[in-house]
Amino acid sequence: MAAPPPPPPAPPQRRLRIVAAPAACEGCAVQSRAICSALPPEERDVLGRMGRTQTLARGATLMWEGDEARVVANVLAGVLKLSISTSDGREQILGVAYPSDFVGRPYAAAMPYQVTALTDARVCVFPKAAFDRFAREHPALEHLLLERTLTDLDRAHAQLLDLGRKSAGERLASFLIELSERLVQEECSPAPMRGKPQPLDRFELPLDRQQIGDLLGLAIETVSRHFQKMKAAGVIELVGRRGIHVLDRAALRRMAGF
Amino acid sequence: MAAPPPPPPAPPQRRLRIVAAPAACEGCAVQSRAICSALPPEERDVLGRMGRTQTLARGATLMWEGDEARVVANVLAGVLKLSISTSDGREQILGVAYPSDFVGRPYAAAMPYQVTALTDARVCVFPKAAFDRFAREHPALEHLLLERTLTDLDRAHAQLLDLGRKSAGERLASFLIELSERLVQEECSPAPMRGKPQPLDRFELPLDRQQIGDLLGLAIETVSRHFQKMKAAGVIELVGRRGIHVLDRAALRRMAGF
DNA sequence: CGACTAATTGAGTCGCTTCAATAAGCGTGG
DNA sequence: CCACGCTTATTGAAGCGACTCAATTAGTCG
Numbered sequence: 001m002a003a004p005p006p007p008p009p010a011p012p013q014r015r016l017r018i019v020a021a022p023a024a025c026e027g028c029a030v031q032s033r034a035i036c037s038a039l040p041p042e043e044r045d046v047l048g049r050m051g052r053t054q055t056l057a058r059g060a061t062l063m064w065e066g067d068e069a070r071v072v073a074n075v076l077a078g079v080l081k082l083s084i085s086t087s088d089g090r091e092q093i094l095g096v097a098y099p100s101d102f103v104g105r106p107y108a109a110a111m112p113y114q115v116t117a118l119t120d121a122r123v124c125v126f127p128k129a130a131f132d133r134f135a136r137e138h139p140a141l142e143h144l145l146l147e148r149t150l151t152d153l154d155r156a157h158a159q160l161l162d163l164g165r166k167s168a169g170e171r172l173a174s175f176l177i178e179l180s181e182r183l184v185q186e187e188c189s190p191a192p193m194r195g196k197p198q199p200l201d202r203f204e205l206p207l208d209r210q211q212i213g214d215l216l217g218l219a220i221e222t223v224s225r226h227f228q229k230m231k232a233a234g235v236i237e238l239v240g241r242r243g244i245h246v247l248d249r250a251a252l253r254r255m256a257g258f
Numbered sequence: 259m260a261a262p263p264p265p266p267p268a269p270p271q272r273r274l275r276i277v278a279a280p281a282a283c284e285g286c287a288v289q290s291r292a293i294c295s296a297l298p299p300e301e302r303d304v305l306g307r308m309g310r311t312q313t314l315a316r317g318a319t320l321m322w323e324g325d326e327a328r329v330v331a332n333v334l335a336g337v338l339k340l341s342i343s344t345s346d347g348r349e350q351i352l353g354v355a356y357p358s359d360f361v362g363r364p365y366a367a368a369m370p371y372q373v374t375a376l377t378d379a380r381v382c383v384f385p386k387a388a389f390d391r392f393a394r395e396h397p398a399l400e401h402l403l404l405e406r407t408l409t410d411l412d413r414a415h416a417q418l419l420d421l422g423r424k425s426a427g428e429r430l431a432s433f434l435i436e437l438s439e440r441l442v443q444e445e446c447s448p449a450p451m452r453g454k455p456q457p458l459d460r461f462e463l464p465l466d467r468q469q470i471g472d473l474l475g476l477a478i479e480t481v482s483r484h485f486q487k488m489k490a491a492g493v494i495e496l497v498g499r500r501g502i503h504v505l506d507r508a509a510l511r512r513m514a515g516f
Numbered sequence: 517c518g519a520c521t522a523a524t525t526g527a528g529t530c531g532c533t534t535c536a537a538t539a540a541g542c543g544t545g546g
Numbered sequence: 547c548c549a550c551g552c553t554t555a556t557t558g559a560a561g562c563g564a565c566t567c568a569a570t571t572a573g574t575c576g
Binding site: 483 | 533534541542
Binding site: 084085086087088090091092094105106107108112113136139142143145146147149150152153154156157158159160161163164165166216217257258 | 342349404423
């Protein structure tokens with residue numbers, strides 16, 4: 001499906017802005033949902049003192065694939081993408097990180113993927129060496145990290161099925177369903193939601209068409225064509241460039257092949 | 259790429275044979291490499307007493323996708339596949355497990371994937387509830403489990419690039435390289451190898467053509483055609499149905515797009 | 517209200533799949 | 547050891563889905 005070698009221009013990544021400030025955990029917007037929540041307050045503050053808040057402009061890269069892994073981070077605000085590329089520039093987006101998500105690769109020397117801001121973002125960055133040491137000494141933290149990693153693995157597995165065995169239309173439907181279900185938790189930030197996690201019927205795509213293509217292994221035109229097809233079928237409505245309105249969730253599910 | 263609905267016959271999985279015996283860790287072929295190695299001998303034996311050895315005939319399924327997750331296991335001998343499927347029967351192989359690998363999904367209620375023996379195999383099975391409890395109380399075990407899960411995630415990410423952005427020929431080349439590098443460690447079982455892990459130039463495929471297709475998201479004919487193409491190019495030699503002889507590893511690497 | 521960027525739409529091509537035989541492996545029993 | 551029969555792999559022909567290239571249209575921001 002992918003054409004062997006479409007030589008790409010060097011990615012025009014913007015440079016990241018560092019607006020560091022001593023991390024204060026009190027008042028942290030994600031303290032109840034980030035991995036830090038595994039720790040008792042005093043321990044959490046010890047970890048917090050190791051970190052610093054950093055601001056990322058849209059398009060800025062926080063970690064580079066193949067680089068020495070120097071840091072790990074919690075996402076405080078905004079949306080980031082994790083991605084890897086072939087040497088000739090084809091890119092695959094591995095996943096998207098939202099506030100309270102953890103990014104980076106503990107216990108490895110090199111970063112296996114790149115982390116880039118899709119929107120302006122804020123992250124809480126920890127030096128990896130210190131974080132690794134701290135984590136090894138705090139089983140509760142490692143446990144939560146393990147749970148998260150297992151969930152990430154489950155998600156990667158689901159995406160493998162999408163990319164390996166599903167058609168473009170099915171991938172797009174899966175993507176919209178997954179997104180609408182995940183965005184709920186991110187929207188009502190600190191508020192513990194009452195009732196079951198109701199998927200959103202109206203939301204904004206954190207990705208543009210090209211990025212959706214990079215996530216689903218499709219060309220931008222294919223993404224566009226299938227969006228139009230869904231719209232024509234009355235399954236979704238397209239609101240401007242980024243807006244999605246799910247009109248018929250059952251049909252969307254059916255299209256996703258579950 | 260995948261045709262939307264090729265209705266499949268019910269998978270003719272053979273039933274598994276249970277030849278349980280009280281697990282004795284002493285003499286265990288994988289004790290130095292399995293997750294149990296994270297524990298001191300006494301603790302390891304406590305865990306060992308929770309487990310039982312089970313024999314799987316080729317084709318037998320140890321865990322079913324969607325079923326309640328009742329067990330986790332260490333692979334003692336043989337090769338297993340992890341896979342998920344769409345409701346209409348298209349299958350994606352997520353990965354392959356060798357001796358000393360851990361399979362199963364700790365801390366979740368349902369199995370996210372299916373585990374099936376590709377060859378006759380032996381596994382050391384633990385009741386999941388007891389294993390989860392034990393793991394939570396043994397940080398050293400959880401740490402190793404975390405490291406393994408992170409490695410699995412790295413591998414899944416690499417496969418996402420393969421499926422999303424690489425051509426059939428590139429996927430097949432990646433597959434052969436990965437396999438030849440991973441088999442080394444499995445071959446010289448308990449012996450700590452001297453020197454750097456030299457990839458194997460001659461080896462047997464643990465998968466048939468169909469399974470390679472299910473792993474790489476390709477049709478069986480495509481797998482076959484590209485094998486023939488590589489053979490014609492003098493990059494590999496095909497020895498019977500399962501044998502591979504890598505003649506030009508550099509070329510193979512080049513074909514894989516790294 | 518422009519001017520730029522992102523998204524859509526159209527036409528044509530190509531790689532992979534599908535369907536259909538044919539050939540090769542491999543285990544079995546004579 | 548070889549012939550038989552089943553399974554697995556290979557090869558061929560044809561079709562289709564997704565890709566590429568090329569305009570055109572729609573959004574967004576100054």
